[in-house]
Amino acid sequence: MDEANSYEEQRRRQIEQNKRKLDELRVHKLSAAVRQAAAKPMQAKLVMPRNPRLDAPTRRSGRIASLLEQPDYRVRKENGDIKTESPDPVPVYATNEERAYAFTKAEQLNGQLGSDHPTFIKPMSHGSAKKLRHLNIPVHFRQYLPVHDETMVLVDEANNEFDVFYRISHDHRMHLNGWRAYSAYHELADGDCLVFQLIERRKFKVYIARASSYNKNDH
Numbered sequence: 001m002d003e004a005n006s007y008e009e010q011r012r013r014q015i016e017q018n019k020r021k022l023d024e025l026r027v028h029k030l031s032a033a034v035r036q037a038a039a040k041p042m043q044a045k046l047v048m049p050r051n052p053r054l055d056a057p058t059r060r061s062g063r064i065a066s067l068l069e070q071p072d073y074r075v076r077k078e079n080g081d082i083k084t085e086s087p088d089p090v091p092v093y094a095t096n097e098e099r100a101y102a103f104t105k106a107e108q109l110n111g112q113l114g115s116d117h118p119t120f121i122k123p124m125s126h127g128s129a130k131k132l133r134h135l136n137i138p139v140h141f142r143q144y145l146p147v148h149d150e151t152m153v154l155v156d157e158a159n160n161e162f163d164v165f166y167r168i169s170h171d172h173r174m175h176l177n178g179w180r181a182y183s184a185y186h187e188l189a190d191g192d193c194l195v196f197q198l199i200e201r202r203k204f205k206v207y208i209a210r211a212s213s214y215n216k217n218d219h
Contacts, residue, residue, distance in 0.1 A: 091126050094191020098211035099123070105209035106193035117205075118144045119197045128179075129188035134167075137174040144198055145174060153203045154182050166202075182206075 094102075106121050113119055120141050122128075128135060137145070146166060154162040154176075162185070165177040188194075191211030199205045
């Protein structure tokens, strides 16, 4: 009986000793794993490049935005060259007295031309003088003009000639396209008054009564 108890006690002690050794081994392996992980360098975090198209625009104050977003007055030609075009100057409008003066002068000139060739008087607005690329012809003058679109000529008082294109629109209005070249060359202004004399079937003689001449005369 004593021998059996002694055997069981020895066996129990051996099992406990084996368990302690096993626990120590597990702790040793765990410590080694922790040291290895601590010594291993960390990998850099992968950062995806930003897509500038998806980024929201940078906000800025209204004052700064107005300074940065200035209009570009450069005009690109067909050959690729770039020229700088100044913004339109502040419009200058004629007074009522200047308009009346120019119209009176045009009527006097028209009376001096006689009746051998048909004429019409055309007062200039700011748009007609400075902006429009075509000039409207009075409806009553249609009877003297071609029935189809064709090229015509404007002759100034110095006998310089300017080609324009006479065109009849779908609503039967008559225009002189290419008018801007003539008006810019002669520096026409608001209030000026022109006399058109049809000296040939496709040719106008043009006389200018300037509103600015009102200030050059005593009244």
